[in-house]
Amino acid sequence: MGMQCAICGKKPVGGNHYARRGKAKYLGGVGRKVTGISKRLFKPNLQRIQIQLEGRVQRKRVCVQCIHSGKVQRPMKREPFKV
Numbered sequence: 254m255g256m257q258c259a260i261c262g263k264k265p266v267g268g269n270h271y272a273r274r275g276k277a278k279y280l281g282g283v284g285r286k287v288t289g290i291s292k293r294l295f296k297p298n299l300q301r302i303q304i305q306l307e308g309r310v311q312r313k314r315v316c317v318q319c320i321h322s323g324k325v326q327r328p329m330k331r332e333p334f335k336v
Contacts, residue, residue: 256296256299257297258297259304259313260313261318261319263297265295267292267293269292270290271287272288272290273287298316298317300315300317300320302315302325303327304327305327
């Protein structure tokens with residue numbers, strides 16, 4: 254699986270890049286004009302991390318939004334400290 258999140262399935266989506274010139278009206282110009290439109294890709298922010306999936310530790314590509322939101326179970330590196 255290429256550029257896709259293993260948890261939520263987020264993948265690149267297509268879009269356009271607008272090249273503009275001129276000065277904005279609110280700054281005293283005559284307005285911004287579009288001089289070119291080209292295709293581009295919006296790529297997700299994927300990280301290769303170790304996650305615990307179905308009781309096993311696996312290395313997967315996961316988007317940062319899933320990591321921050323807590324949808325990913327990270328494996329425990331070592332036993333917690335005991336007195």
